[in-house]
Amino acid sequence: MSFVFSNENLQTIESLKKRYPKPQALALPLLWMAHYQEGYISLDAIDAIALASMLPPMEVYRVATFYTMFHLAPIGKYHLQVCKTLSCKLCGKEDILTSIQELLKIEVGQTTPDNLFTLSQVECLGSCGTSPVVQINDTYYENLTPQSIVEIIKGLK
Protein backbone atom coordinates (compact mmCIF):
# COMPACT_ATOMS: atom_id res chain seq x y z
CA MET A 1 0.00 0.00 0.00
CA SER A 2 1.49 3.30 -0.95
CA PHE A 3 1.90 6.17 1.46
CA VAL A 4 0.47 9.64 0.99
CA PHE A 5 0.67 12.50 3.45
CA SER A 6 -2.70 13.62 4.78
CA ASN A 7 -4.07 16.90 3.44
CA GLU A 8 -3.39 18.57 6.76
CA ASN A 9 0.22 17.39 6.66
CA LEU A 10 0.60 18.53 3.05
CA GLN A 11 -0.40 22.03 4.12
CA THR A 12 2.06 21.95 7.00
CA ILE A 13 4.80 20.86 4.61
CA GLU A 14 4.17 23.87 2.39
CA SER A 15 4.42 26.29 5.32
CA LEU A 16 7.49 24.49 6.70
CA LYS A 17 9.31 24.84 3.38
CA LYS A 18 9.26 28.61 3.87
CA ARG A 19 11.05 28.21 7.19
CA TYR A 20 14.20 26.53 5.89
CA PRO A 21 16.84 27.58 3.35
CA LYS A 22 16.64 24.20 1.57
CA PRO A 23 14.00 21.47 1.36
CA GLN A 24 16.55 18.85 2.52
CA ALA A 25 16.21 20.32 6.01
CA LEU A 26 12.71 18.88 6.08
CA ALA A 27 13.97 15.30 6.49
CA LEU A 28 13.41 15.15 10.25
CA PRO A 29 10.11 17.10 10.34
CA LEU A 30 8.73 14.87 7.57
CA LEU A 31 9.90 11.69 9.27
CA TRP A 32 8.05 12.84 12.38
CA MET A 33 4.91 13.53 10.38
CA ALA A 34 4.99 10.08 8.79
CA HIS A 35 5.72 8.56 12.19
CA TYR A 36 2.61 10.10 13.72
CA GLN A 37 0.48 9.41 10.67
CA GLU A 38 1.31 5.69 10.44
CA GLY A 39 2.79 4.85 13.83
CA TYR A 40 6.08 3.86 12.19
CA ILE A 41 8.15 4.66 9.12
CA SER A 42 7.31 2.44 6.16
CA LEU A 43 9.47 2.18 3.06
CA ASP A 44 6.65 3.83 1.13
CA ALA A 45 6.77 6.75 3.55
CA ILE A 46 10.52 7.01 2.92
CA ASP A 47 9.76 7.44 -0.78
CA ALA A 48 7.17 10.14 -0.10
CA ILE A 49 9.59 11.99 2.21
CA ALA A 50 12.36 11.74 -0.37
CA LEU A 51 10.09 13.32 -2.96
CA ALA A 52 9.04 16.19 -0.71
CA SER A 53 12.54 16.95 0.62
CA MET A 54 14.35 16.42 -2.70
CA LEU A 55 16.65 13.84 -1.15
CA PRO A 56 17.45 10.41 -2.58
CA PRO A 57 15.32 7.72 -0.87
CA MET A 58 18.49 5.99 0.35
CA GLU A 59 19.56 9.18 2.14
CA VAL A 60 16.20 9.44 3.89
CA TYR A 61 16.58 5.79 4.89
CA ARG A 62 20.08 6.50 6.24
CA VAL A 63 18.68 9.33 8.31
CA ALA A 64 15.68 7.34 9.54
CA THR A 65 17.93 4.52 10.76
CA PHE A 66 20.35 6.88 12.55
CA TYR A 67 17.85 8.26 15.04
CA THR A 68 16.63 5.83 17.70
CA MET A 69 13.13 7.25 18.04
CA PHE A 70 12.00 6.18 14.56
CA HIS A 71 10.67 2.66 14.13
CA LEU A 72 10.92 0.98 10.76
CA ALA A 73 8.23 -1.54 11.70
CA PRO A 74 5.00 -1.26 13.70
CA ILE A 75 5.24 -1.56 17.50
CA GLY A 76 2.71 -1.80 20.33
CA LYS A 77 0.14 0.93 20.91
CA TYR A 78 1.96 2.06 24.05
CA HIS A 79 5.73 2.27 23.97
CA LEU A 80 7.12 1.94 27.49
CA GLN A 81 10.57 3.52 27.53
CA VAL A 82 12.36 2.91 30.82
CA CYS A 83 15.36 5.17 31.38
CA LYS A 84 18.37 3.01 32.16
CA THR A 85 21.12 5.61 32.66
CA LEU A 86 23.08 6.32 35.83
CA SER A 87 20.89 8.73 37.81
CA CYS A 88 17.89 6.47 37.25
CA LYS A 89 19.93 3.41 38.11
CA LEU A 90 21.04 5.00 41.40
CA CYS A 91 17.41 5.76 42.20
CA GLY A 92 15.88 2.36 41.52
CA LYS A 93 15.11 1.95 37.81
CA GLU A 94 15.80 -1.80 38.07
CA ASP A 95 12.79 -2.28 40.35
CA ILE A 96 10.61 -0.36 37.91
CA LEU A 97 11.73 -2.57 35.05
CA THR A 98 11.13 -5.75 37.05
CA SER A 99 7.71 -4.52 38.04
CA ILE A 100 6.75 -3.91 34.39
CA GLN A 101 8.14 -7.24 33.27
CA GLU A 102 6.20 -9.11 35.94
CA LEU A 103 2.98 -7.33 35.06
CA LEU A 104 3.21 -7.67 31.29
CA LYS A 105 5.26 -10.89 31.10
CA ILE A 106 7.54 -9.55 28.40
CA GLU A 107 11.28 -8.91 28.09
CA VAL A 108 12.94 -5.70 26.95
CA GLY A 109 12.47 -5.40 23.19
CA GLN A 110 9.26 -7.43 23.16
CA THR A 111 5.60 -6.55 22.53
CA THR A 112 2.63 -8.05 24.37
CA PRO A 113 0.57 -10.53 22.27
CA ASP A 114 -2.36 -8.09 22.19
CA ASN A 115 -0.03 -5.49 20.59
CA LEU A 116 -0.78 -3.01 23.35
CA PHE A 117 2.65 -2.62 24.97
CA THR A 118 6.23 -2.60 23.71
CA LEU A 119 8.98 -2.47 26.34
CA SER A 120 12.28 -0.66 25.73
CA GLN A 121 15.16 0.68 27.77
CA VAL A 122 16.41 4.10 26.71
CA GLU A 123 19.25 6.43 27.65
CA CYS A 124 18.90 9.49 29.94
CA LEU A 125 15.58 11.27 29.40
CA GLY A 126 16.54 14.50 31.15
CA SER A 127 14.54 13.63 34.26
CA CYS A 128 17.45 12.66 36.46
CA GLY A 129 16.13 14.87 39.28
CA THR A 130 12.74 13.14 39.20
CA SER A 131 13.93 9.60 38.48
CA PRO A 132 13.08 6.80 38.04
CA VAL A 133 11.24 7.77 34.88
CA VAL A 134 9.35 5.99 32.12
CA GLN A 135 8.24 7.74 28.96
CA ILE A 136 5.07 6.21 27.52
CA ASN A 137 4.70 7.38 23.93
CA ASP A 138 5.26 11.14 24.39
CA THR A 139 4.25 11.39 28.06
CA TYR A 140 6.71 11.43 30.96
CA TYR A 141 5.93 9.55 34.19
CA GLU A 142 8.38 10.59 36.89
CA ASN A 143 9.25 9.82 40.53
CA LEU A 144 7.92 6.30 39.95
CA THR A 145 7.64 3.46 42.42
CA PRO A 146 7.23 -0.21 41.48
CA GLN A 147 3.57 0.17 42.54
CA SER A 148 2.78 3.45 40.78
CA ILE A 149 4.02 2.23 37.39
CA VAL A 150 1.69 -0.78 37.66
CA GLU A 151 -1.26 1.52 38.33
CA ILE A 152 -0.30 3.72 35.39
CA ILE A 153 -0.08 0.78 33.00
CA LYS A 154 -3.35 -0.70 34.25
CA GLY A 155 -4.96 2.69 33.66
CA LEU A 156 -3.93 2.53 30.00
CA LYS A 157 -5.37 -0.91 29.36
Add this chain to the structure above:
Amino acid sequence: MIEDVKLISKKFAIENAHTLEVAQKHGAYTSIDKLFSLKPQEITQMVSDSGLRGKGGGGASAGEKWKLMPLGEDKPSFLVVNCDESEPGTFKDRAIITKDPHLLIEGIIATCYAIQAHHAYIYIRGEYKPFQDILQGAIDEAYEAGYLGENIFNKDYKLDITIHRGAGAYICGEKSALLESLEGKRGHPRLKPHQKECEWYFGNPTLVNNVETIASVPYILQNGSDAYRQYGTPQSPGTLLFALSGHVNRRGVYEAQFGIKMIDYINHYGGGIRGGKKLKAVIPGGASTTILTANEVMEARLDYESMRAMGSSLGTGGMIVMDEDTNMVEALKNLLEFYRHESCGQCTPCRDGSGWVDTIIGNLLKGKASMSDLEKTLAIANTMDGKTICVFAPALADVIRGFVTKFRSEFEAYIRKSKR
Protein backbone atom coordinates in the same frame (compact mmCIF):
# COMPACT_ATOMS: atom_id res chain seq x y z
CA MET B 1 26.14 30.15 54.16
CA ILE B 2 24.98 30.28 50.59
CA GLU B 3 23.29 33.38 49.31
CA ASP B 4 20.44 32.62 46.90
CA VAL B 5 20.93 34.32 43.54
CA LYS B 6 18.26 34.12 40.88
CA LEU B 7 19.16 35.73 37.60
CA ILE B 8 17.76 32.98 35.37
CA SER B 9 15.40 31.17 37.72
CA LYS B 10 13.62 34.28 39.03
CA LYS B 11 10.24 33.20 37.67
CA PHE B 12 10.63 29.45 38.17
CA ALA B 13 8.48 29.34 41.29
CA ILE B 14 5.76 31.57 39.88
CA GLU B 15 2.67 29.75 38.76
CA ASN B 16 1.91 29.94 35.02
CA ALA B 17 5.01 32.01 34.31
CA HIS B 18 5.17 30.17 30.99
CA THR B 19 2.24 32.28 29.77
CA LEU B 20 2.90 35.69 28.29
CA GLU B 21 0.50 37.45 30.64
CA VAL B 22 2.10 36.21 33.84
CA ALA B 23 5.64 36.46 32.47
CA GLN B 24 5.07 40.07 31.51
CA LYS B 25 3.63 40.93 34.89
CA HIS B 26 7.00 39.82 36.24
CA GLY B 27 9.17 41.78 33.86
CA ALA B 28 9.46 39.72 30.69
CA TYR B 29 10.57 41.63 27.57
CA THR B 30 11.55 44.78 29.49
CA SER B 31 15.09 44.57 28.08
CA ILE B 32 13.79 45.01 24.53
CA ASP B 33 13.41 48.80 24.75
CA LYS B 34 17.06 49.11 25.58
CA LEU B 35 17.96 46.59 22.89
CA PHE B 36 16.75 48.70 20.00
CA SER B 37 18.36 51.84 21.40
CA LEU B 38 21.79 50.19 21.01
CA LYS B 39 23.79 49.12 17.98
CA PRO B 40 24.28 45.38 17.39
CA GLN B 41 28.02 45.68 18.10
CA GLU B 42 27.28 47.38 21.40
CA ILE B 43 25.18 44.43 22.53
CA THR B 44 27.93 42.00 21.60
CA GLN B 45 30.50 44.11 23.45
CA MET B 46 28.28 44.18 26.51
CA VAL B 47 27.95 40.40 26.51
CA SER B 48 31.67 40.09 25.97
CA ASP B 49 32.39 42.47 28.88
CA SER B 50 30.04 40.56 31.15
CA GLY B 51 32.27 37.52 30.77
CA LEU B 52 29.24 35.34 30.03
CA ARG B 53 30.42 31.80 29.28
CA GLY B 54 28.63 29.17 27.25
CA LYS B 55 26.53 26.99 29.50
CA GLY B 56 26.25 23.94 27.25
CA GLY B 57 29.32 22.34 28.78
CA GLY B 58 32.35 23.92 27.13
CA GLY B 59 32.30 27.29 28.86
CA ALA B 60 33.59 29.29 25.87
CA SER B 61 33.22 33.07 26.05
CA ALA B 62 29.86 33.91 24.50
CA GLY B 63 30.76 37.44 23.42
CA GLU B 64 33.96 36.36 21.70
CA LYS B 65 31.98 33.75 19.79
CA TRP B 66 29.39 36.33 18.72
CA LYS B 67 32.23 38.49 17.34
CA LEU B 68 33.07 35.72 14.87
CA MET B 69 29.74 36.34 13.16
CA PRO B 70 30.14 38.59 10.09
CA LEU B 71 27.87 41.65 10.00
CA GLY B 72 26.52 43.19 6.84
CA GLU B 73 27.19 40.27 4.49
CA ASP B 74 24.92 39.20 1.65
CA LYS B 75 24.42 35.79 3.15
CA PRO B 76 21.79 35.46 5.87
CA SER B 77 23.00 34.74 9.40
CA PHE B 78 21.35 32.25 11.71
CA LEU B 79 21.12 31.61 15.43
CA VAL B 80 20.73 28.01 16.50
CA VAL B 81 19.78 27.40 20.10
CA ASN B 82 20.99 24.09 21.46
CA CYS B 83 18.25 22.38 23.48
CA ASP B 84 19.44 18.84 22.82
CA GLU B 85 20.17 18.37 26.53
CA SER B 86 21.09 14.68 26.53
CA GLU B 87 24.11 14.66 28.82
CA PRO B 88 23.22 12.26 31.65
CA GLY B 89 22.68 14.22 34.87
CA THR B 90 21.60 17.36 33.03
CA PHE B 91 18.05 18.73 33.06
CA LYS B 92 18.36 22.51 33.39
CA ASP B 93 17.33 23.63 29.89
CA ARG B 94 14.12 21.75 30.40
CA ALA B 95 13.48 23.91 33.47
CA ILE B 96 13.90 27.08 31.41
CA ILE B 97 11.67 26.07 28.49
CA THR B 98 8.87 24.81 30.72
CA LYS B 99 8.98 27.39 33.52
CA ASP B 100 10.08 30.55 31.75
CA PRO B 101 10.09 30.08 27.96
CA HIS B 102 9.59 33.81 27.39
CA LEU B 103 12.98 34.46 28.99
CA LEU B 104 14.52 32.30 26.28
CA ILE B 105 12.53 34.06 23.55
CA GLU B 106 13.60 37.45 24.92
CA GLY B 107 17.21 36.25 24.86
CA ILE B 108 16.82 34.99 21.31
CA ILE B 109 15.48 38.36 20.15
CA ALA B 110 18.45 40.16 21.71
CA THR B 111 21.01 37.70 20.38
CA CYS B 112 19.58 37.71 16.86
CA TYR B 113 19.64 41.50 16.79
CA ALA B 114 23.27 41.49 17.94
CA ILE B 115 24.35 39.16 15.14
CA GLN B 116 21.72 40.53 12.72
CA ALA B 117 20.00 37.21 12.22
CA HIS B 118 16.38 37.04 11.14
CA HIS B 119 15.75 33.40 11.82
CA ALA B 120 16.53 31.32 14.90
CA TYR B 121 16.15 27.58 15.19
CA ILE B 122 15.74 25.86 18.51
CA TYR B 123 17.02 22.31 18.14
CA ILE B 124 15.27 20.26 20.81
CA ARG B 125 15.77 16.60 21.64
CA GLY B 126 12.94 14.41 20.34
CA GLU B 127 11.98 13.03 23.73
CA TYR B 128 11.19 16.52 25.02
CA LYS B 129 7.93 16.68 22.99
CA PRO B 130 5.74 17.63 25.99
CA PHE B 131 8.12 20.47 26.88
CA GLN B 132 8.46 21.47 23.23
CA ASP B 133 4.69 21.98 23.21
CA ILE B 134 4.94 24.44 26.13
CA LEU B 135 7.75 26.31 24.38
CA GLN B 136 5.80 26.37 21.11
CA GLY B 137 2.82 27.79 23.00
CA ALA B 138 4.99 30.64 24.23
CA ILE B 139 6.39 31.25 20.74
CA ASP B 140 2.85 31.36 19.32
CA GLU B 141 1.88 33.92 21.96
CA ALA B 142 4.95 36.01 21.11
CA TYR B 143 4.00 35.98 17.42
CA GLU B 144 0.47 37.09 18.29
CA ALA B 145 1.75 39.94 20.46
CA GLY B 146 3.95 41.16 17.60
CA TYR B 147 7.18 40.21 19.38
CA LEU B 148 8.05 37.82 16.57
CA GLY B 149 7.36 37.95 12.84
CA GLU B 150 7.53 41.09 10.69
CA ASN B 151 8.30 44.44 12.36
CA ILE B 152 8.75 43.07 15.85
CA PHE B 153 7.93 45.54 18.64
CA ASN B 154 6.90 47.93 15.83
CA LYS B 155 10.55 48.22 14.84
CA ASP B 156 11.99 47.71 11.39
CA TYR B 157 13.18 44.22 12.29
CA LYS B 158 11.95 40.79 11.22
CA LEU B 159 12.50 37.66 13.28
CA ASP B 160 11.21 34.11 13.07
CA ILE B 161 11.77 31.26 15.50
CA THR B 162 11.36 27.65 14.40
CA ILE B 163 11.60 24.67 16.71
CA HIS B 164 13.36 21.73 15.10
CA ARG B 165 12.79 18.38 16.75
CA GLY B 166 15.55 15.79 16.98
CA ALA B 167 14.78 12.11 17.21
CA GLY B 168 16.97 10.43 19.78
CA ALA B 169 20.73 10.86 19.33
CA TYR B 170 22.97 12.21 22.11
CA ILE B 171 25.65 13.22 19.62
CA CYS B 172 23.31 15.80 18.04
CA GLY B 173 24.11 18.01 21.04
CA GLU B 174 27.61 18.48 19.61
CA LYS B 175 27.22 21.69 17.65
CA SER B 176 28.43 20.54 14.23
CA ALA B 177 26.47 17.27 14.46
CA LEU B 178 23.48 19.38 15.43
CA LEU B 179 23.89 21.50 12.29
CA GLU B 180 24.22 18.39 10.12
CA SER B 181 21.02 17.12 11.68
CA LEU B 182 19.36 20.48 11.08
CA GLU B 183 20.38 20.15 7.42
CA GLY B 184 18.44 16.90 7.24
CA LYS B 185 21.37 14.51 7.55
CA ARG B 186 22.68 12.00 10.05
CA GLY B 187 24.08 13.68 13.14
CA HIS B 188 27.76 13.21 12.33
CA PRO B 189 30.16 15.78 13.84
CA ARG B 190 32.20 17.71 11.28
CA LEU B 191 35.97 18.08 11.16
CA LYS B 192 36.96 21.27 12.97
CA PRO B 193 38.63 24.17 11.18
CA HIS B 194 42.16 25.20 12.21
CA GLN B 195 41.28 28.79 12.97
CA LYS B 196 38.46 30.13 15.06
CA GLU B 197 35.45 30.77 12.90
CA CYS B 198 31.69 30.74 13.19
CA GLU B 199 29.60 27.66 12.42
CA TRP B 200 27.93 27.14 9.06
CA TYR B 201 24.36 26.16 8.27
CA PHE B 202 23.95 25.34 4.59
CA GLY B 203 27.04 27.50 4.09
CA ASN B 204 25.58 30.47 5.97
CA PRO B 205 27.25 32.00 9.04
CA THR B 206 25.67 30.57 12.15
CA LEU B 207 25.97 30.97 15.90
CA VAL B 208 25.23 28.00 18.15
CA ASN B 209 24.56 28.65 21.83
CA ASN B 210 23.01 26.68 24.65
CA VAL B 211 19.51 27.55 25.93
CA GLU B 212 20.80 28.81 29.27
CA THR B 213 23.47 30.97 27.63
CA ILE B 214 20.81 32.74 25.58
CA ALA B 215 18.49 32.97 28.58
CA SER B 216 21.27 34.82 30.46
CA VAL B 217 21.36 37.62 27.90
CA PRO B 218 18.27 39.63 29.02
CA TYR B 219 19.69 40.11 32.53
CA ILE B 220 22.98 41.39 31.15
CA LEU B 221 21.25 43.65 28.66
CA GLN B 222 18.93 45.08 31.30
CA ASN B 223 21.43 45.49 34.12
CA GLY B 224 24.76 45.86 32.37
CA SER B 225 27.85 43.72 32.30
CA ASP B 226 29.16 44.93 35.66
CA ALA B 227 25.98 43.77 37.39
CA TYR B 228 26.56 40.28 36.01
CA ARG B 229 30.18 40.34 37.13
CA GLN B 230 29.10 41.02 40.72
CA TYR B 231 28.39 37.32 40.90
CA GLY B 232 30.77 34.43 40.51
CA THR B 233 34.53 34.66 40.09
CA PRO B 234 36.60 36.94 37.83
CA GLN B 235 37.10 34.17 35.24
CA SER B 236 33.73 32.50 35.74
CA PRO B 237 31.33 35.39 36.25
CA GLY B 238 27.64 35.06 36.96
CA THR B 239 25.57 32.03 37.82
CA LEU B 240 24.74 28.58 36.54
CA LEU B 241 21.67 26.41 36.87
CA PHE B 242 23.48 23.63 38.66
CA ALA B 243 21.55 20.42 39.16
CA LEU B 244 21.56 17.55 41.62
CA SER B 245 20.58 13.95 41.02
CA GLY B 246 21.39 10.61 42.59
CA HIS B 247 21.67 10.03 46.33
CA VAL B 248 20.72 13.40 47.80
CA ASN B 249 17.63 14.30 49.78
CA ARG B 250 16.41 17.08 47.51
CA ARG B 251 17.20 16.53 43.85
CA GLY B 252 16.57 19.32 41.39
CA VAL B 253 17.81 22.41 39.56
CA TYR B 254 19.07 25.26 41.76
CA GLU B 255 20.79 28.36 40.47
CA ALA B 256 23.99 29.40 42.21
CA GLN B 257 26.96 31.66 41.60
CA PHE B 258 30.15 30.20 40.28
CA GLY B 259 32.92 29.63 42.78
CA ILE B 260 31.00 28.31 45.76
CA LYS B 261 32.11 25.07 47.39
CA MET B 262 30.58 21.95 45.89
CA ILE B 263 29.95 20.36 49.27
CA ASP B 264 28.15 23.49 50.49
CA TYR B 265 25.93 23.37 47.41
CA ILE B 266 25.14 19.69 47.94
CA ASN B 267 24.30 20.24 51.60
CA HIS B 268 22.44 23.52 51.22
CA TYR B 269 20.27 22.70 48.21
CA GLY B 270 20.39 18.93 48.23
CA GLY B 271 19.89 18.57 51.97
CA GLY B 272 22.85 16.21 52.23
CA ILE B 273 23.10 12.53 51.39
CA ARG B 274 19.97 10.40 51.41
CA GLY B 275 19.34 8.14 54.38
CA GLY B 276 22.16 9.66 56.45
CA LYS B 277 24.73 7.76 54.37
CA LYS B 278 28.27 8.85 53.68
CA LEU B 279 29.25 10.48 50.40
CA LYS B 280 31.39 8.35 48.10
CA ALA B 281 31.76 10.23 44.84
CA VAL B 282 30.30 12.93 42.61
CA ILE B 283 30.33 13.20 38.83
CA PRO B 284 30.49 17.00 38.69
CA GLY B 285 29.01 18.19 35.41
CA GLY B 286 27.17 15.57 33.42
CA ALA B 287 28.36 12.03 32.77
CA SER B 288 31.25 13.14 30.54
CA THR B 289 33.24 14.83 33.31
CA THR B 290 35.86 13.07 35.43
CA ILE B 291 34.50 11.62 38.67
CA LEU B 292 35.58 13.13 42.00
CA THR B 293 36.16 11.14 45.20
CA ALA B 294 34.57 12.26 48.47
CA ASN B 295 37.87 13.81 49.54
CA GLU B 296 38.09 15.78 46.31
CA VAL B 297 34.48 16.92 46.69
CA MET B 298 35.37 18.51 50.03
CA GLU B 299 37.91 20.70 48.22
CA ALA B 300 36.04 21.31 44.97
CA ARG B 301 34.71 24.70 43.95
CA LEU B 302 32.04 25.17 41.32
CA ASP B 303 33.80 27.20 38.64
CA TYR B 304 35.57 26.30 35.41
CA GLU B 305 39.11 27.04 36.62
CA SER B 306 38.88 25.21 39.95
CA MET B 307 37.41 22.12 38.32
CA ARG B 308 40.13 22.13 35.66
CA ALA B 309 42.77 22.38 38.36
CA MET B 310 41.31 19.25 39.95
CA GLY B 311 41.68 17.37 36.68
CA SER B 312 37.98 17.37 35.97
CA SER B 313 35.66 19.92 34.38
CA LEU B 314 32.56 21.86 35.29
CA GLY B 315 30.66 20.65 32.22
CA THR B 316 26.95 21.34 32.45
CA GLY B 317 26.97 21.60 36.25
CA GLY B 318 24.70 18.56 36.55
CA MET B 319 26.08 16.70 39.58
CA ILE B 320 25.43 12.98 40.00
CA VAL B 321 25.89 12.16 43.67
CA MET B 322 26.76 8.64 44.88
CA ASP B 323 26.65 7.33 48.42
CA GLU B 324 28.94 4.84 50.16
CA ASP B 325 26.93 1.81 48.98
CA THR B 326 27.41 2.56 45.29
CA ASN B 327 29.15 -0.14 43.27
CA MET B 328 31.61 1.80 41.13
CA VAL B 329 32.20 -1.03 38.68
CA GLU B 330 28.49 -1.24 37.94
CA ALA B 331 28.29 2.55 37.72
CA LEU B 332 31.05 2.63 35.10
CA LYS B 333 29.44 -0.25 33.21
CA ASN B 334 26.21 1.76 33.09
CA LEU B 335 27.99 4.74 31.55
CA LEU B 336 29.93 2.56 29.11
CA GLU B 337 26.69 1.20 27.73
CA PHE B 338 25.58 4.79 27.19
CA TYR B 339 28.73 5.73 25.26
CA ARG B 340 28.75 2.54 23.23
CA HIS B 341 25.17 3.20 22.22
CA GLU B 342 25.66 6.90 21.47
CA SER B 343 28.97 6.88 19.55
CA CYS B 344 28.12 8.12 16.06
CA GLY B 345 30.53 5.57 14.61
CA GLN B 346 32.67 7.77 12.36
CA CYS B 347 35.98 7.25 14.20
CA THR B 348 37.45 3.82 14.87
CA PRO B 349 38.93 4.56 18.34
CA CYS B 350 35.50 5.74 19.48
CA ARG B 351 33.24 3.24 17.71
CA ASP B 352 35.35 0.17 18.49
CA GLY B 353 36.99 1.39 21.68
CA SER B 354 33.70 2.18 23.42
CA GLY B 355 32.48 -1.33 22.61
CA TRP B 356 35.66 -3.08 23.72
CA VAL B 357 35.81 -1.35 27.08
CA ASP B 358 32.12 -2.04 27.69
CA THR B 359 32.68 -5.72 26.88
CA ILE B 360 35.76 -5.99 29.12
CA ILE B 361 34.08 -4.34 32.11
CA GLY B 362 31.02 -6.53 31.47
CA ASN B 363 33.24 -9.59 31.63
CA LEU B 364 34.88 -8.26 34.77
CA LEU B 365 31.48 -8.02 36.43
CA LYS B 366 30.79 -11.62 35.40
CA GLY B 367 34.07 -12.74 36.97
CA LYS B 368 35.79 -13.29 33.66
CA ALA B 369 38.68 -10.82 33.60
CA SER B 370 42.32 -10.58 34.62
CA MET B 371 44.64 -7.77 35.75
CA SER B 372 45.88 -7.38 32.18
CA ASP B 373 42.32 -6.59 31.11
CA LEU B 374 42.32 -3.62 33.46
CA GLU B 375 45.54 -2.37 31.85
CA LYS B 376 44.01 -3.00 28.44
CA THR B 377 41.07 -0.84 29.42
CA LEU B 378 43.38 2.06 30.22
CA ALA B 379 45.38 1.47 27.04
CA ILE B 380 42.20 1.61 24.95
CA ALA B 381 41.23 4.84 26.71
CA ASN B 382 44.59 6.30 25.72
CA THR B 383 43.91 5.56 22.04
CA MET B 384 40.88 7.85 22.20
CA ASP B 385 42.77 11.05 23.04
CA GLY B 386 43.17 13.58 20.25
CA LYS B 387 42.54 11.09 17.49
CA THR B 388 38.88 11.61 16.79
CA ILE B 389 36.63 14.08 15.01
CA CYS B 390 34.87 15.30 18.15
CA VAL B 391 35.54 15.30 21.90
CA PHE B 392 33.03 12.54 22.65
CA ALA B 393 35.87 9.98 22.68
CA PRO B 394 38.40 11.97 24.76
CA ALA B 395 35.64 12.65 27.28
CA LEU B 396 34.89 8.93 27.44
CA ALA B 397 38.61 8.27 27.96
CA ASP B 398 38.55 10.61 30.98
CA VAL B 399 35.49 8.86 32.35
CA ILE B 400 37.18 5.46 32.11
CA ARG B 401 40.48 6.65 33.60
CA GLY B 402 38.68 8.44 36.43
CA PHE B 403 36.75 5.38 37.56
CA VAL B 404 39.53 2.84 37.05
CA THR B 405 42.33 4.83 38.69
CA LYS B 406 40.36 6.43 41.54
CA PHE B 407 38.42 3.29 42.48
CA ARG B 408 40.92 0.71 41.31
CA SER B 409 40.60 -1.50 44.38
CA GLU B 410 36.95 -2.18 43.56
CA PHE B 411 37.85 -3.31 40.06
CA GLU B 412 40.69 -5.46 41.42
CA ALA B 413 38.39 -7.05 43.97
CA TYR B 414 36.26 -8.43 41.13
CA ILE B 415 39.36 -9.77 39.42
CA ARG B 416 40.62 -11.44 42.58
CA LYS B 417 37.25 -13.06 43.10
CA SER B 418 37.25 -14.41 39.58
CA LYS B 419 40.62 -16.12 40.06
CA ARG B 420 39.35 -18.17 42.97
